[in-house]
Amino acid sequence: MKTKFLQIHPLDNVLVALQDLKKGERISFNGSDITLTADIPAKHKFFMDDMHAGDDILMYGVLVGKSQYAIAKGSRMDTDNTKHAVDNYCFRPYDYQWTAPHIDSFKGKTFNGYVRSDGRVGTANHWLFIPLVFCENRNLDIIKEALYNELGYNVSEKYKSFTRALVHAHKNGRPLKQDDMDEFVHFSPASERVFKNIDGIKFLNHQGGCGGTRQDAAILSKLLGAYADHPNVCGITILSLGCQNLQINDFLIDLKDRNPDFDKPIFIFEQQQSKSEESLIKEAITATFEGLVQANEIERQPAPLSKLVLGVKCGGSDGFSGISANPAVGYTSDLLVALGGTVLLAEFPELCGAEQSLIDRTKDEHAAKKFISLMQAYSASAEQAGSGFHMNPSPGNIKDGLITDAIKSNGAAKKGGNSPIVDVLDYTESYSKPGLNLVCTPGNDVEATTGKTASGATLILFTTGLGTPTGNPICPVIKVATNTKLATQMADIIDINTGPIIDGEKTIEEMGEDILHYCIQAASGAIIPKAVLLNQDDFIPWKRGVSL
Numbered sequence: 001m002k003t004k005f006l007q008i009h010p011l012d013n014v015l016v017a018l019q020d021l022k023k024g025e026r027i028s029f030n031g032s033d034i035t036l037t038a039d040i041p042a043k044h045k046f047f048m049d050d051m052h053a054g055d056d057i058l059m060y061g062v063l064v065g066k067s068q069y070a071i072a073k074g075s076r077m078d079t080d081n082t083k084h085a086v087d088n089y090c091f092r093p094y095d096y097q098w099t100a101p102h103i104d105s106f107k108g109k110t111f112n113g114y115v116r117s118d119g120r121v122g123t124a125n126h127w128l129f130i131p132l133v134f135c136e137n138r139n140l141d142i143i144k145e146a147l148y149n150e151l152g153y154n155v156s157e158k159y160k161s162f163t164r165a166l167v168h169a170h171k172n173g174r175p176l177k178q179d180d181m182d183e184f185v186h187f188s189p190a191s192e193r194v195f196k197n198i199d200g201i202k203f204l205n206h207q208g209g210c211g212g213t214r215q216d217a218a219i220l221s222k223l224l225g226a227y228a229d230h231p232n233v234c235g236i237t238i239l240s241l242g243c244q245n246l247q248i249n250d251f252l253i254d255l256k257d258r259n260p261d262f263d264k265p266i267f268i269f270e271q272q273q274s275k276s277e278e279s280l281i282k283e284a285i286t287a288t289f290e291g292l293v294q295a296n297e298i299e300r301q302p303a304p305l306s307k308l309v310l311g312v313k314c315g316g317s318d319g320f321s322g323i324s325a326n327p328a329v330g331y332t333s334d335l336l337v338a339l340g341g342t343v344l345l346a347e348f349p350e351l352c353g354a355e356q357s358l359i360d361r362t363k364d365e366h367a368a369k370k371f372i373s374l375m376q377a378y379s380a381s382a383e384q385a386g387s388g389f390h391m392n393p394s395p396g397n398i399k400d401g402l403i404t405d406a407i408k409s410n411g412a413a414k415k416g417g418n419s420p421i422v423d424v425l426d427y428t429e430s431y432s433k434p435g436l437n438l439v440c441t442p443g444n445d446v447e448a449t450t451g452k453t454a455s456g457a458t459l460i461l462f463t464t465g466l467g468t469p470t471g472n473p474i475c476p477v478i479k480v481a482t483n484t485k486l487a488t489q490m491a492d493i494i495d496i497n498t499g500p501i502i503d504g505e506k507t508i509e510e511m512g513e514d515i516l517h518y519c520i521q522a523a524s525g526a527i528i529p530k531a532v533l534l535n536q537d538d539f540i541p542w543k544r545g546v547s548l
C-alpha cells in the first residue's frame with residue numbers, strides 16, 4: 001500500500017503529503033493523532049503540532065521558515081502562515097566524514113567518448129558557431145538553415161511539411177486530409193546525416209558583445225572561450241562584425257588563458273573586412289564544411305567513468321523534487337565521485353538555507369570562505385535591487401508545495417549527494433579537481449545550464465516536477481521527472497522517471513544506480529536524450545546582474 005505522507009528528517013515538525021489527503025482525515029504518526037483541518041494536496045505540507053507566532057518551522061532538519069501566527073496542528077502550510085527564514089552560517093572547523101556508496105557494479109565500466117588531446121573526454125562531438133556580437137546573429141541564422149537542411153540536422157522539417165500540407169489544403173478549399181500529409185511530408189532522419197561522427201552543428205546566438213558595459217563584454221568573452229574549449233566541441237567558426245566591444249583579439253587571449261595548449265581548428269571571419277555579406281557567408285560555410293570533413297574522422301573510444309563531468313540542475317521544481325528526483329540524482333553524484341568522476345552543483349540562490357551543511361562539507365578553508373563570499377555578495381546585490389533570495393520560488397513552485405526558498409533550496413541541494421566539496425568555482429571558472437564542486441550561477445534554468453557547461457559539465461542531469469524543455473547547445477541535458485504523472489504527460493521531453501520512489505516501488509539508491517546506467521549510455525551516444533533530439537539549444541549568458 002502506498003504511503004500517504006512522509007517525515008523527511010526526524011527533527012522536522014511538518015509532514016509531506018505523498019497523495020491527496022482530505023479535510024477531517026485522521027493521521028497517526030509517532031503515537032500522535034493529527035486531524036487535518038483542510039484538504040492537503042499531494043506535495044504540500046501540514047503541521048504536526050500546534051504552532052505559535054514566531055515558531056521555527058523545520059524541514060530537512062533545518063530552519064526553513066517562521067510561523068506568522070498561531071497555527072493548529074493538521075493545518076496546511078501556505079504563504080500566509082509561513083514566511084521564509086534561515087539560520088546564519090559561517091566557516092567553522094568541522095571534521096566531515098563521508099561513507100562512499102558501494103561501487104562494485106560500476107568498477108571497470110567505461111563509456112564511449114571523444115578523447116581530446118589534453119586527456120579530457122567529450123560525450124558529444126559538436127562543431128560550434130560563435131558570434132562575437134549580436135549583429136552577426138542573422139548571418140548565423142542563415143548559415144544554420146543552410147547547414148541543418150543539407151547535412152541532416154534539421155528536426156523542424158516535419159513541421160514545415162505539415163505547414164505545406166495546410167497551405168495545399170487551403171488552396172484547394174478543403175480541410176487537411178491524410179492524402180495531403182502523405183504528399184508533402186518529407187523528413188530526413190539523423191541516420192541520413194552526411195557526417196556520422198558529428199553529433200551536431202551548434203550556434204551560440206546571444207544579445208551581447210557590444211552596448212552594455214565593457215565588463216559585460218569581458219564576461220561574455222570568457223564564457224564563449226569556455227564553450228570553444230569544451231571537450232564536447234571539435235571545431236569553431238567565429239563571426240565578428242569588427243567594431244564591437246568584444247574584439248577578436250580579446251576573445252583569443254581569453255581562450256589561450258583558459259587553455260594555453262588549445263589546438264582545435266578555429267576559423268574567424270570579420271564582416272567589415274569582407275567583400276560582401278554573401279562572400280562572408282559562403283566563405284564561412286566552405287571553411288566549416290572542410291573542417292567537418294576532418295572532424296568526422298574522430299571516433300568514440302572507451303574511457304573510464306572518472307572522465308565524466310556531471311552537472312546537476314533542477315527546474316520547474318515541485319514538492320516532490322527534494323524527496324524523489326533530487327536525492328536520487330544525489331546518489332548518482334555520490335557514485336560518480338566514488339568512481340573518481342566530477343560533479344558540478346550550481347544555482348547559488350537555490351542553496352539558501354543549506355549553506356552551513358555545504359560549508360561543513362568543504363575540505364579546503366579557502367574554498368569554504370570563497371563560497372561564503374560569493375553567496376553574501378550575490379544575496380546583497382539581490383537585496384540592493386529590492387529583491388532577495390526569499391523571492392526565488394516561482395508561482396509554479398509555490399502552487400506545487402515549495403512555500404519558501406529555504407524549502408526549495410534544501411531540496412535542491414540534495415542533487416549534490418553527500419560527498420565532500422573539493423572546490424568552489426566562480427562563473428565560467430573551469431573545474432580542476434575531481435569530486436563535488438560548487439559553481440556560482442543564477443537559479444534561472446538556462447543561465448544555470450549555460451554556466452555549468454562553461455565550467456566543464458559534459459552531461460547535465462536536470463530534475464523537474466512540473467516539466468521544462470530546457471537543453472543546451474553542446475552538453476546533453478537529461479530530464480529526470482519527480483513523479484509518474486509528469487513522466488507520462490510529457491513523455492516527449494522526459495528521459496527518466498523517479499516517480500517509483502514516491503509510489504514505494506524503488507528506493508533512492510536503486511533509482512540512483514539506474515540514473516548512472518542511463519548516463520553511461522547517453523555519454524556513449526547509445527541513448528539520445530529528448531532535449532538533444534529536439535535540438536533544444538538554450539543559451540543565455542549571465543551578466544552578473546540580479547537573476548534568481
